[in-house]
Amino acid sequence: MSIFKLASTVSATALALALVFPARADVPAPVDQPYPGTMVLNVDATDLSQQIFRMHMTIPVKPGPLTLLYPQWLPANHGPNGPITQLAGLKFTANGKPVAWTRDPLHVYAFHLTVPEGATTLEADYQYLSPLDTSQGRITMTDDILGVQWISTTLYPAGYVARGVNVQANLKLPAGWQYATALETDSRAGDDVHFKTSDLETLMDSPLFAGRYVKRFDLDPGAKVRVTLNVFADTPESLEAKPEQIAPHRALVQQAYKLYGSYHYDHYDFLLALSDEFGGIGREHHQSSENGVKPGYFTEWAKGEAGRELLPHEYTHSWDGKFRRPAGQNVPNFNTPMDNELLWVYEGQTQYWGNVLAARSGLVSPAGARDALAASAARYDSVAGRAWRTVQDTVYDPIMNPRRPLGWANWQRSEDYYVEGLLIWLDVDTRIREMSGDKRSLDDFARAFYGVNNGSHLPAFYTFDDVVATLNKVQPYDWASFLRTKLDGHGPGAPLDGLARAGWKLVYTDTPTDYMKGADERNKSLDLTYSLGFTVAQDGAVRNVVWDGPAFRAGLAANSTVMAVNDRVYKPELLKAAIKEAKEGKPIRLLVRKGNVLRTIALDYRDGLRYPRLERIPGTKDRLEAIFAALR
Structure with a gap:
């Protein structure tokens, strides 16, 4: 073929492709410039029966191309998990006439449209469809409680940094309902609430809970800076908290102030839902936190301490994660990918301080804190997956797999x-x-690292080198090598040196701690992780098989159901008895159903029931006692 003919053929092909695939509009990169005008967002949250939020937005515009974004990268979720499948009914108008839109074929959270000549405002109407069933996602609206996550209900213009876009939000509530949020209220007329104008980042970071049954507790009476526990419930009975239950929540605030030596909010609002229907959650924000637990938080207080570290964890995030943030989280808007490299500080150290503050405040007893630590140490000491995957690599899980169930979690x-x-x-x-x-x-590190710029809301970003430098100011050591060894290593086993240095060791006995008993009751299961190597539900459903454990080697998987133990219909007590008897040489036979197939498997295991707990190392200093002791 001649060069001329080849060129003609290529040109014809290019023209044909151009006709089929017209040039797409680019998504404008964010620029640090103020958006002209203020967007107005109206949310109607009154459709409780169908669980639909209805939005109307008024957006100042000028004629020409415009790209609007639906938030994709959710800061507290650490991944591109914006619930775009719940966005529906999107329509735009200008000067009373429809304006067509197209979705960007590559950036599917972006919507392109052309504002017609003469238009100065664009009207947007759409819905956020709260999941009707947990299989569709977290339920955010019930007949008694709702949660408005502005990040799920807002569109915003591409080409601007989030802090440069101003939004005035309004909310229509169900009749007579009360609400709580870190946003500043401008006025309320009946059930219509008008909030003061804020920048987009502040709005997105200030969710709202509303409900039929509400109670508020002042956690720092008389203080210049208010801290409030706002509790919403399915029934008024669940709100009945005793003074001795509120006291440790108040102590939490004081212990946090003594630890960090600072605060970084105008006021702080815990949003706590006690519900069987409203979706459970623990999500941090700079001046508030979203928390959802079961109804017995107060009324079944004596049944167990597990879970009471939730509020200390989320509260700590006001310092660690929201005020001090990893440099990779310094992104201009909610559609720019975040770097999760330092989540072992953002979340890992918050997990540490959350548990410590739970103990120091009295939300959890020292014994309960030790039992929780034993459970954590045992679980991570048994993680077979560390043989091929480092803990540093797990910071990318929110991006790769946003908490979807895993078939082999112990290995993956x-x-x-x-x-x-x-x-x-x-x-x-x-x-x-x-x-x-x-x-x-580490208390000294907390004050030095998080205690700076007292009262400031502006985030202070940090790098790995900043963490190391502050540690070296507290105590000179080769912290860089130490941390990299822990983060990039493969064991063997979990990093338990700190436990030994605290004067304790991990042991296993045939009796579960109260913490483990409570976990089994809450999960309605029997945890045999450290004996047979799996967990089994009350109905026999197999869960969480330990990779290369006894059950794994016998061929068991988490898509099976235990039907019988040694020829008797399955009950948890029968399985525990069989494990005890196996120490005397008796075999353990399980009749297992997988789909429509029944088979019997034999487990070669003779070490009895094993449950983790901590035991003092004789002759050592008890540093856990000092770590969990309230600061004076």
Whole structure:
């Protein structure tokens, strides 16, 4: 073929492709410039029966191309998990006439349109469809409680930094409902609430809870800076908190102030939902937190302490994660990818301080805190997946797999930077204490790192080198090598040196701690992780098989159901009895159903029931006692 004919053929092909695939509009890159005018967002949250939020936005515009974005990268979720499948009914008008839109074929959270000549405002109407079932996502609206996550209900213009876009938000509530949020209220007329104008980043970071049954507790009476526990419930009975239950929540605020020596909010609002229907959540924000737990938080207080570290964890995030943020989280808007490299600080150290503050405030007893630590140490000491995957690599899990169920979690690993991060920071804390003759501790790091710029809301970003430099100011050591070894290593086992340095060791007995008992009751399961190597639900459904454990080697998987134990219909008590009897040489036979197939498997296991707990190392200093002791 001649060059002329080849060129003609290429040109014809290019023209044909251009006709089929017209040039797409680019998504404008964010520029640090103020958006002209103020957007107005109206949210109607009154459709409780169908669980639909209806939005109307008024957006100042000028004629020509415009790209609007739906938030994709959610800061507290650490990944591109914006619930775009719940966005529906999107329509635009200008000067009373429809304006067509197209979705960007590559950036599917972006919508392109052309503003017609003469138009100065664009009207947008759409809905956010709260999931009707947990299989569709977290339920955010019930007949008694709703949660407005502005980040799920807002569109915003591309080409601008979030802090440069101003929004005035309004909310229509169900009749007579009360609400709580970190946003500043301008006025309320009946059930219509008008909030003061704020920048887009502040709006997105200030969710709202509303409900039929509400109670508020002042956690720092008489203080210039208000801290409030706002509780919403399915029934008024769930709101009945005793003074001795509120007291440790108040102590939490004081212990946090003593630890960090600062605060970074105008006021702080805990948003706590006690519900069987409203979706559970623990999500941090700079001046508030979203928390959803079961109704018995107050009314079943005596049943267990597990879970009470939730509020201390999210509160700590006001300092660690929202005020001090990893440099990779310094992004201009909510559609720019974030770098999760330092989540072992953002979440791992928060996990540590959340547990410590729970103990120091009295939300959790020292014994309960030790039992929780034993459970964490045992779980991560048994993670087979560390053989091929480092804890540093797990910081990318929110991007790769936003908490979807895993078939082999023990082998695949999932967001282990939280609790393994806790164990690493326990190692750091006890190492500082030991090297300094117990004159210094990680408390000194917290004050130096998070206590700067008291009262400021502006985030202060940090790098790995900043963390190392502050540690070296507290206690000189080769912290860079230490941290990299822990983060990039493969074991063997979990990083338990800090536990030993604290004067305790991980042991296994045939009796579960109260913490483990409570976990089994809440999960309606029997945890045999450290004996047979799996967890089994009350109905026999197999969960969480340990890779290369006894059950794994026998061929068991988490898509099976235990039907019988040694020829008797399955009950948890029967399985525990069989494990005990196996120490005497009796076999354990399980009749297992997988789909339509029944088979019997034999488990070669003779070490009895095993549950983790901590035991003092004789002749050592009890540094856990000092770590969990309230600051004076």
